[in-house]
Amino acid sequence: xxxxxxxxxxxxxxxxxxxxxxxxxxxxxxxxxxxxxxxxxxxxxxxxxxxxxxxxxxxxxxxxxxxxxxxxxxxxxxxxxxxxxxxxxxxxxxxxxxxxxxxxxxxxxxxxxxxxxxxxxxxxxxxxxxxxxxxxxxxxxxxxxxxxxxxxxxxxxxxxxxxxxxxxxxxxxxxxxxxxxxxxxxxxxxxxxxxxxxxxxxxxxxxxxxxxxxxxxxxxxxxxxxxxxxxxx
Numbered sequence: 004x005x006x007x008x009x010x011x012x013x014x015x016x017x018x019x020x021x022x023x024x025x026x027x028x029x030x031x032x033x034x035x036x037x038x039x040x041x042x043x044x045x046x047x048x049x050x051x052x053x054x055x056x057x058x059x060x061x062x063x064x065x066x067x068x069x070x071x072x073x074x075x076x077x078x079x080x081x082x083x084x085x086x087x088x089x090x091x092x093x094x095x096x097x098x099x100x101x102x103x104x105x106x107x108x109x110x111x112x113x114x115x116x117x118x119x120x121x122x123x124x125x126x127x128x129x130x131x132x133x134x135x136x137x138x139x140x141x142x143x144x145x146x147x148x149x150x151x152x153x154x155x156x157x158x159x160x161x162x163x164x165x166x167x168x169x170x171x172x173x174x175x176x177x178x179x180x181x182x183x184x185x186x187x188x189x190x191x192x193x194x195x196x197x198x199x200x201x202x203x204x205x206x207x208x209x210x211x212x213x214x215x216x217x218x219x220x221x222x223x224x225x226x227x228x229x230x231x232x233x234x235x236x
Contacts, residue, residue: 004029004189005050005081005158010059012049018057019045020213025191027158032190032203034221036231037210043193044086046210047160050191051083052076063157078106080157086166088147092136096127099135099146103153113153120149123179141172148179158189165199173199201225 007025011018019042027033035043048054050061052073061069068076077083090099100120104113121128124145130138135146144164151159164180165173181203184190194200200207204221209230217224224230 004064005191006062007050008060008062010049010061011057012045012054013057020049022059023215025208027189027191030187030189031205032184032192033206033208034200034204035193035208035210036195036197038195041211042213043210044162047083047162047193051081051160077154080155082151082154082156082159084147084151084159084161086162088143090135090143090146092134094135095132096135096146097131099150100127100153103150106154109155116153120152123182124149141168141175144168144176145179152183156188158191159183160191162193177202197225197231
C-alpha cells in the first residue's frame with residue numbers, strides 16, 4: 004500500500020534522513036524503532052507532506068504522492084497522528100473528533116464514524132461537551148487517536164503514542180491501537196520502546212542517525228535482546 008524509496012529529508016539544509024526504503028502492506032503493522040532524535044518524526048512528516056523531501060519517492064498504491072500537499076495526502080487516506088496530540092484545546096471533545104472528518108466525502112459519514120470511535124473509547128461520548136484542554140494527558144492522546152480514526156484512512160501513521168504517559172495509560176493506548184489493527188487497518192508506528200509494540204508489529208525497521216540499520220520480521224528482531232540493547236540502550 005505505502006512504499007518509500009530512497010527518501011532524503013531534513014531541516015534548514017541539514018540532512019536528517021539518508022535514503023530510507025520502507026514498505027507497508029494492506030492490513031500490516033510496521034514499526035520504526037529508534038532512539039529519540041534519530042529521525043522517526045522526520046520520516047512520518049516527510050511521508051505525509053508536512054516536510055517536503057529533498058529526494059526520493061513516496062508511493063500510495065503505486066501512485067507518486069511525494070509532492071502532494073499535506074491535506075491532499077490526508078484526504079487520500081494517509082492519516083498522521085503526530086507526537087503529543089496537537090488537539091484544538093478550546094474546542095470540545097466532539098468538535099475535535101468532527102475535525103477529523105472535515106474533508107468533504109468523509110463528512111457525510113461522520114455519524115457512522117463517530118459510532119465506531121465511541122465503541123473504542125466510550126468515555127469520549129460521555130465527555131463530548133468538555134473542552135479538550137481540560138483532559139488528562141492520556142485522555143488527550145486517546146482523543147487524538149479518535150480524531151485520526153474519524154478520517155477515511157487507508158493507513159494510520161502514529162508517532163510515539165505513549166510519550167510521557169503513565170504505564171497503565173500506555174497499556175490502554177497500545178491495546179486500543181491493537182484493536183484498530185485487528186479491524187484491518189494498516190499501521191506505520193514510530194516508537195523507541197520495543198516492549199510496547201511487540202503485539203502489533205508484523206515487521207520492524209531499526210532507525211539510527213537517519214539510516215535503517217536492520218529490517219526484519221517482528222518475531223525475529225524484537226526477541227534479539229543484544230540487538231535491541233545495542234541500538235536502543
